[in-house]
Amino acid sequence: HQEETRKLAAGKLTLRSLKEDVKAVVRALENVEEQTASLEKTCRLLRDELEEEEKKAAQILQIRDQAVLKLPPVPPHQDDSTLETHLRKIIPVSQHETTARKLGEILQKPEASEEEQVLLWQAHKHAQLLFKTLHSNEPWSEGGNDDASLG
The missing domain is CATH 1.20.5 (Single alpha-helices involved in coiled-coils or other helix-helix interfaces)
Known part of the structure; x- marks a missing residue:
């Protein structure tokens, strides 16, 4: 047990x-x-x-x-298509330096005289024409007349 x-x-x-x-x-x-x-x-x-x-x-x-972005094609680069080349054609050689200095002085002043405003307006018009011929196919070159913005 x-x-x-x-x-x-x-x-x-x-x-x-x-x-x-x-x-x-x-x-x-x-x-x-x-x-x-x-x-x-x-x-x-x-x-x-x-x-x-x-x-x-x-x-x-x-x-x-x-x-x-679907940008328009860039036109082929030509030596005579630069802004500088176009400006050289418009402004006589004898006045290149004088005109450049005058524009530089005017742009540095806070206010321009009436004569200086006319010079700026003419420079603006020439630049506007140049850009229209350079970019005639560009949609942004079809801007209106901006004469009022020059005072």
Whole structure:
């Protein structure tokens, strides 16, 4: 009878140990399930975020493609097409330096006299004509008469 009591006590001890082990395994499985659920939620959120970022990128690319400037072609560069060359043709050689100095002095003054305003107006008109001939095909060269802006 003593041996059976010993075997029963050993069996109870083993059973208690196994129950504790099973409880530990169950807790570990529950933790794994919680972590899995958390990771799945994170993956869903990241997928949604990625999808939104891809939509934004597609919109940016679409806007970029639509925003391409369609400028008119630049006319071929010719030596006589520069503003300086045109001005040299209009203003006599003997007056280049004098005219340049006069215009520079006038532009530095806060107010110009009537004579100086006339000179500025003439320079403006010549420049306007030059730009119209240089850019006759350009849409911005079709500006109106700006005489009033010269005072």
